[in-house]
Amino acid sequence: MASNSTATVDGSALAGRALAAAGVRHMFGVVGIPVTSLASRAAAAGVRFLAFRNEQSAGYAAAAYGFLTDSPGLLLTVSGPGCVHGLAGLSHATANAWPLLMVSGSCAQADAGRGDFQELDQIAATKPFAKLAVKATTIADIPSLVFQALAAAVSGRPGGCYLDIPSDVLHQTLPESEAAAVIAAAAADSAASDPSPPKQKNLDEGIEKAVDLLRRAERPLVVIGKGAAYARAEEAIRKLVDITGIPFLPTPMGKGVVPDAHPLSATAARSLAIRQCDVALVVGARLNWLLHFGEPPKWSKDVKFILVDVCEEEIELRKPHVGIVGDAKRVMELINREIKDNPFCLARSHPWVEAITKKAKDNVLKMEAQLVKDVVPFNFMTPLRIIRDAILAEGTPAPIVVSEGANTMDVGRAVLVQNEPRTRLDAGTWGTMGVGLGYCVAAAMAAPERLVVAVEGDSAFGFSAMEVETLVRYQLPVVVIVFNNNGVYGGDRRSPDEITGPYKYDPAPTSFVPAAGYHKMMEAFGGKGYLVETPDELKSALLESFRARKPSVINVIIDPYAGAESGRMQHKN
Numbered sequence: 001m002a003s004n005s006t007a008t009v010d011g012s013a014l015a016g017r018a019l020a021a022a023g024v025r026h027m028f029g030v031v032g033i034p035v036t037s038l039a040s041r042a043a044a045a046g047v048r049f050l051a052f053r054n055e056q057s058a059g060y061a062a063a064a065y066g067f068l069t070d071s072p073g074l075l076l077t078v079s080g081p082g083c084v085h086g087l088a089g090l091s092h093a094t095a096n097a098w099p100l101l102m103v104s105g106s107c108a109q110a111d112a113g114r115g116d117f118q119e120l121d122q123i124a125a126t127k128p129f130a131k132l133a134v135k136a137t138t139i140a141d142i143p144s145l146v147f148q149a150l151a152a153a154v155s156g157r158p159g160g161c162y163l164d165i166p167s168d169v170l171h172q173t174l175p176e177s178e179a180a181a182v183i184a185a186a187a188a189d190s191a192a193s194d195p196s197p198p199k200q201k202n203l204d205e206g207i208e209k210a211v212d213l214l215r216r217a218e219r220p221l222v223v224i225g226k227g228a229a230y231a232r233a234e235e236a237i238r239k240l241v242d243i244t245g246i247p248f249l250p251t252p253m254g255k256g257v258v259p260d261a262h263p264l265s266a267t268a269a270r271s272l273a274i275r276q277c278d279v280a281l282v283v284g285a286r287l288n289w290l291l292h293f294g295e296p297p298k299w300s301k302d303v304k305f306i307l308v309d310v311c312e313e314e315i316e317l318r319k320p321h322v323g324i325v326g327d328a329k330r331v332m333e334l335i336n337r338e339i340k341d342n343p344f345c346l347a348r349s350h351p352w353v354e355a356i357t358k359k360a361k362d363n364v365l366k367m368e369a370q371l372v373k374d375v376v377p378f379n380f381m382t383p384l385r386i387i388r389d390a391i392l393a394e395g396t397p398a399p400i401v402v403s404e405g406a407n408t409m410d411v412g413r414a415v416l417v418q419n420e421p422r423t424r425l426d427a428g429t430w431g432t433m434g435v436g437l438g439y440c441v442a443a444a445m446a447a448p449e450r451l452v453v454a455v456e457g458d459s460a461f462g463f464s465a466m467e468v469e470t471l472v473r474y475q476l477p478v479v480v481i482v483f484n485n486n487g488v489y490g491g492d493r494r495s496p497d498e499i500t501g502p503y504k505y506d507p508a509p510t511s512f513v514p515a516a517g518y519h520k521m522m523e524a525f526g527g528k529g530y531l532v533e534t535p536d537e538l539k540s541a542l543l544e545s546f547r548a549r550k551p552s553v554i555n556v557i558i559d560p561y562a563g564a565e566s567g568r569m570q571h572k573n
């Protein structure tokens with residue numbers, strides 16, 4: 001047996017130990033040449049490895065994990081094609097401003113450029129989507145690059161980073177004592193280096209101006225983005241809303257930062273709120289397509305924006321009336337403190353508050369009138385109401401809702417209720433489809449106390465449906481509800497002049513096999529499957545699966561003509 005003095009550590013084990021030493025607790029990925037050992041070594045060092053069936057889903061898992069835990073989600077891929085599949089998660093994380101570190105093995109350095117197995121210039125491939133893309137050229141580089149890339153992923157605007165470890169580096173060895181020393185040195189360097197606290201330019205001046213604007217506003221609004229959810233600013237924002245009586249509007253993943261059930265929620269009066277507000281305090285949300293670029297006709301041309309964002313470039317881009325660069329939680333605490341010295345509050349009878357609450361109430365009543373009907377064959381509303389009620393009946397801690405699809409996500413956003421922060425995960429800034437099952441695994445790891453409920457369009461589900469096997473393998477408390485309307489947007493919507501030519505008898509580009517047995521996919525792996533077509537069947541499937549907290553797929557048959565083409569995005573199609 002080798003004595004301790006001769007024991008060695010290879011690059012795979014060193015990477016696994018460095019990740020563990022840096023605080024990584026979960027890693028998502030697909031193994032194969034040359035990273036299989038890295039996954040096992042990392043697991044042995046305390047980093048749980050969640051093995052997926054496709055890197056794309058693993059990448060979406062890592063991205064969502066970054067959002068839910070405010071620490072980078074780890075994605076492990078093989079070289080070449082595995083790295084290319086991983087780009088989906090890397091780019092999705094960066095697009096959503098979520099921290100992620102993608103680690104890929106790559107071909108041996110000596111064989112690069114000679115057509116090696118799965119050879120790719122992975123630094124060049126990942127660079128456009130990464131805040132930092134670095135390669136370990138020798139084993140001793142690994143720990144410091146792990147720490148550096150993890151820090152870069154969370155600094156400033158969070159995003160994806162990439163670490164390349166060539167196969168020869170994974171196979172190099174170091175004596176045990178040296179391995180421990182390089183990890184300790186990397187940890188010490190990282191602890192000593194400036195953790196680059198978010199820039200806070202002219203903070204006091206910005207806070208004063210912001211509070212002054214809010215105080216003098218006739219129709220103020222607080223807009224809550226997923227950056228505020230990521231920053232864990234919920235307490236501070238809730239306090240601001242409660243103290244000032246200003247109505248608030250969350251973006252889709254900002255939902256729950258202040259409970260949807262709060263009386264000052266402007267969600268159901270969204271159009272009125274953004275068209276008429278004169279001052280909008282936007283916290284951790286970009287004025288991009290999701291917020292109509294902050295421009296008329298959706299917004300008033302005279303609206304004054306106060307933008308709070310950790311990213312200075314974002315503020316320079318949007319040129320708000322007041323821009324505050326800083327962490328959302330910290331900035332909101334300072335705003336509250338500034339208000340405390342000279343408080344103000346809009347009464348519930350204030351004309352603006354009254355206009356919003358009345359409009360919201362009217363719209364809720366209109367929607368409820370639709371929701372109470374039991375429409376069979378199912379439209380989108382009836383099953384969503386039943387799902388909403390089942391989720392609400394779970395109480396606290398609320399389930400994490402994963403939502404994707406066209407109509408399923410659009411209608412679901414209005415119907416499903418978020419009363420706790422970071423309990424909604426959806427297609428996000430890019431409108432990415434196929435994120436759902438990866439998100440489910442991430443949610444189960446990040447919040448093991450919560451049930452995970454995915455409400456998926458059949459098209460969205462199909463992108464990553466094979467990951468139901470992953471749910472079963474790890475026995476995760478995930479209930480996947482598939483809205484099965486036979487295709488993308490549902491039934492064939494082509495106009496007669498589109499159904500001509502030599503392939504006119506082919507299925508429509510939007511069509512799938514009708515009444516597909518998605519629930520049987522789950523049963524094939526030993527999970528529980530349900531096929532439901534009526535309210536009673538759906539209620540009983542939800543009751544049983546929520547209680548069991550075991551992997552389940554509920555295949556809900558929806559009228560193929562119930563939804564709209566492109567959901568609510570027809571204007572972009």
Ligand code: ADP
Nearest residue numbers: 157225226227231251284285286309310327328
């Ligand atoms: P949404 O989709 O909810 O509108 P976006 O993804 O467009 O949100 O915007 C999120 C914003 O939050 C990004 O501009 C990002 O820079 C910012 N952000 C990220 N972390 C923080 C933080 N800790 N404090 C403030 N802003 C943050």
